[in-house]
């Protein structure tokens with residue numbers, strides 16, 4: 001399949017399923033590698049052998065690669081696949097990944113269950129505050145988009161109520177209110193003992209996007225979900 005960042009390719013639902021079946025397990029295998037890299041206690045010789053093997057795999061993958069980042073190269077209908085996204089990207093092993101789904105009955109409400117392991121540690125045994133912020137930025141932005149009011153983060157205010165333990169967590173976001181191209185969203189990270197981090201943010205459909213949509217005579221926002 002040809003890849004052109006300026007003109008995302010339209011692919012069939014079957015091809016999308018085939019790509020998902022190919023890349024999701026591959027990316028998960030690399031996530032496991034990251035976790036194993038952090039937690040392994042094998043002997044130094046085994047580490048050196050593993051390093052050579054990883055370097056050989058990296059060289060094989062680099063035989064053919066994109067010039068830049070993945071972007072939103074292809075999709076089905078108007079939905080683009082943000083497979084490089086650092087939070088939800090199907091092809092990004094850095095992404096936990098978060099899988100937001102519509103839930104609850106507030107406007108644009110989305111929830112995601114996620115398990116954060118050793119790769120997301122800040123204080124010992126706890127989630128890094130920047131990682132909580134990362135998840136909340138994404139889930140609030142997704143809530144705005146799910147309500148048909150997508151935008152870029154203009155500000156994001158966080159309140160860290162109590163430490164967030166590594167392990168299973170839920171992340172929730174919803175739209176609080178909106179005025180034209182500005183949408184205020186709220187959300188929180190929920191741990192085993194309740195909410196740990198609360199967020200409130202403003203999402204703005206940028207001027208360039210407003211002008212683009214006006215030129216197209218297209219009032220409809222890009223879809224948030226396939």
Ligand SMILES: CCCCC/C=C\C/C=C\C/C=C\C/C=C\CCCC(=O)SCCNC(=O)CCNC(=O)[C@H](O)C(C)(C)COP(=O)(O)OP(=O)(O)OC[C@H]1O[C@@H](n2cnc3c(N)ncnc32)[C@H](O)[C@@H]1OP(=O)(O)O
Nearest residue numbers: 137138141142145150151152153154155204205206207209
């Ligand atoms: C057809 C294409 C559509 C593209 C839509 C864009 C993306 C959404 C698409 C799908 C989304 C799906 C899921 C999203 C999931 C996660 C989201 C991740 C979010 C991010 O990770 S995103 C990266 C971090 N984010 C940035 O990198 C933003 C950098 N920044 C800018 O790009 C500009 O700064 C921007 C766009 C914010 C404003 O730019 P602009 O050109 O529209 O500016 P303008 O002056 O017209 O402001 C318009 C009105 O917002 C008010 N306003 C602006 N900033 C404010 C602030 N801080 N506090 C209070 N009010 C503020 C003004 O006061 C004015 O208010 P008013 O209209 O009432 O006068």
